[in-house]
Amino acid sequence: MVSNSELKRYQKKGEYSYAFGMFPTMEMLENRPDCAEKALLHSSVPEEGKERLCKLCAGKGIPVYENDRLVEKLREKENCFVIGVVRKYACELERTASHVVLVNPGDSGNLGTVIRTCVGFGIQNLALVEPAVDIFHPKTIRASMGALFRLNFHYYPSFQEYREEYGAGRDMYPFMLQGSVKLDGLEPMARPFSLIFGNEAAGLDNSFLEVGQSVRIAHSDGIDSLNLSLAAGIGIYHFTKGKF
């Protein structure tokens, strides 16, 4: 286990990341106890939260340290009093499950929001096509509210490699401004599906018009496009509604 003195502010190349805040830390402890190294507390954490956290850690055999200086060194915002230290891990996607595929996502906050929405609507497999932001960045974990710990993710060097591995037996839906059918006219099929979304600025390039059934979320010409996390949220909602 990493010692407290070895812990540094987050680094992409480091072995560890951080869940900032009580709720994301609880999510880490509940859903990835095997990778949860420890929990760090600041003396300002409310007594009730502290008790719940300590009880959960005790049940899982995960150590808790109260160490104001360390929390103050690692945290990114002053109002963070609980930090979960997580060892980075790798996952594989489930072959028969539905996926969300993000091609070149560039914003950590958007990625976290998409993860939270995926988990909220029962999509537990996320493919990321490189270049893509670091899924273990604390901003992503925070924006996901710890939902990252409930999902399988995997990075692919290209969309082609994802498609070769998972393309058979599933329906692919690239979301594009020039998509050939409107989302609200689309009846999801019983097969597993992959919902594919492009980069915040560039969207998906025209080559995706040849991938499965391209879809557009029709909107007024008052905006040039929807925000990525919104488009993904609306797409995921449409494809999973009635399930909950």
Next chain:
Amino acid sequence: MVSNSELKRYQKKGEYSYAFGMFPTMEMLENRPDCAEKALLHSSVPEEGKERLCKLCAGKGIPVYENDRLVEKLREKENCFVIGVVRKYACELERTASHVVLVNPGDSGNLGTVIRTCVGFGIQNLALVEPAVDIFHPKTIRASMGALFRLNFHYYPSFQEYREEYGAGRDMYPFMLQGSVKLDGLEPMARPFSLIFGNEAAGLDNSFLEVGQSVRIAHSDGIDSLNLSLAAGIGIYHFTKGKF
């Protein structure tokens, strides 16, 4: 008109706000030319963008200044090379149009994202119940990508005052975790509607169960709630789909 030397970094109490970036500035010029004071350029702006902007300003009789020091003083991010200076204005909501109502929104970015989604799906009237973030904060304008300039907004001291003014002849839908019907089972009626969303952290309190038809966006228990801008986006999409 305000002189360049009087312009300060954004202040809530000030008379002016700023659209940071080319696209939001163009939106200001196109949609609120009456309140557009001037455009400020940095010498690093690409030539093509500069030409388009200058042409638009000339057509509207709005001055443009190239002034690196001023842009550098006002901007919040280093990669901003165009600033639209806008005089703050007040609006009234349209009585017979559909509205979105945000009760105590606390995050400027979320507010901007909701505005962009509203405009994207043809909702051009937004009520804000106080306490609420400042709609003219440059972060809101930026997150809206300038869609703020295409929408009417109005602040109300309480939901009750909004309801007294606009409640007649419309259907009200408060979105709540404990809402009594699921969104996907709801068929929007022909009357104008108000979609009501609560604060990021607290949602709407139970008193809203008595307001119109409460709605929930059903999701898995893997998350405690959806992000506000996601919930609003999905709600607005559902109520307006088929319109575009």
